[in-house]
Amino acid sequence: MKKKKVKFTTQTAIIVMVLIVAVVGYYCYLVNRSNRSAQENTPTTVENVLLRDLENNYPPTPKEVIRYYNDIVKCFYNEGCSQEELQELARKARGLYDQELLDHNEWDTYIFNLEAEIQDFKNNNRKISNISLAASTDVDEFTQDGFRFAKIRCGYNILQGRKSSSTVQVYLLRRDGDGHWKIYGWDLAENLDGGKQPEGED
Structure with a gap:
């Protein structure tokens, strides 16, 4: 039971890390897209x-x-x-x-x-x-x-x-x-x- 519990905790940590990376990556994508859009909309x-x-x-x-x-x-x-x-x-x-x-x-x-x-x-x-x-x-x-x-x-x-x-x-x-x-x-x-x-x- 102990081994299964440790294995479950490790898997959970990996999943959480993947989710965090995905969220941060998506946030960076939105920020960059917003910056590009702002630059494109700024008159020369x-x-x-x-x-x-x-x-x-x-x-x-x-x-x-x-x-x-x-x-x-x-x-x-x-x-x-x-x-x-x-x-x-x-x-x-x-x-x-x-x-x-x-x-x-x-x-x-x-x-x-x-x-x-x-x-x-x-x-x-x-x-x-x-x-x-x-x-x-x-x-x-x-x-x-x-x-x-x-x-x-x-x-x-x-x-x-x-x-x-x-x-x-x-x-x-x-x-x-x-x-x-x-x-x-x-x-x-x-x-x-x-x-x-x-x-x-x-």
């Missing part, structure tokens, strides 16, 4: 930028327009976009452009030049490491020819391998009939006033 940087509905959620200020435009620019040059994503991003960028700027940049020419610039950027191992947007108090608003304009400076730091360089652009925006600030054009600050780096926010 590009998807987050594309989620913005410019029809119903247009950036309210010149600074916010350029901030969103810079989000698009970073996707262009820093992210691995598919052809479809690139074209969707390009449409978002053009949604921020003034009609006069659009008239001078027809879609076919615009997308051809954009793709060439992005390819050249990547071929030269460049990456945008930081963007410094001027503070809201440094936005220069003025009226000209019956239109309301705004100028804002933006600094870009570019990495090329281990080398770093910087450039400053001045954006000119014009308010349209709907009260939206649209990008009218831009130029390098060095062509305007010596290229002083903006002191402001990222």
Whole structure:
């Protein structure tokens, strides 16, 4: 009887251990599946930028327009976009452009030049490491020819391998009939006033 009792206890212990291993294994499987599902459902940087509905959620200020435009620019040059994503991003960028700027940049020419610039950027191992947007108090608003304009400076730091360089652009925006600030054009600050780096926010 003693032998049978010991044998029964050993068998029970083995069964319990197998059940524990099975339960732990199944729990790990569920956790991993949940993590994979969460990762799959988390929007990418590009998807987050594309989620913005410019029809119903247009950036309210010149600074916010350029901030969103810079989000698009970073996707262009820093992210691995598919052809479809690139074209969707390009449409978002053009949604921020003034009609006069659009008239001078027809879609076919615009997308051809954009793709060439992005390819050249990547071929030269460049990456945008930081963007410094001027503070809201440094936005220069003025009226000209019956239109309301705004100028804002933006600094870009570019990495090329281990080398770093910087450039400053001045954006000119014009308010349209709907009260939206649209990008009218831009130029390098060095062509305007010596290229002083903006002191402001990222």
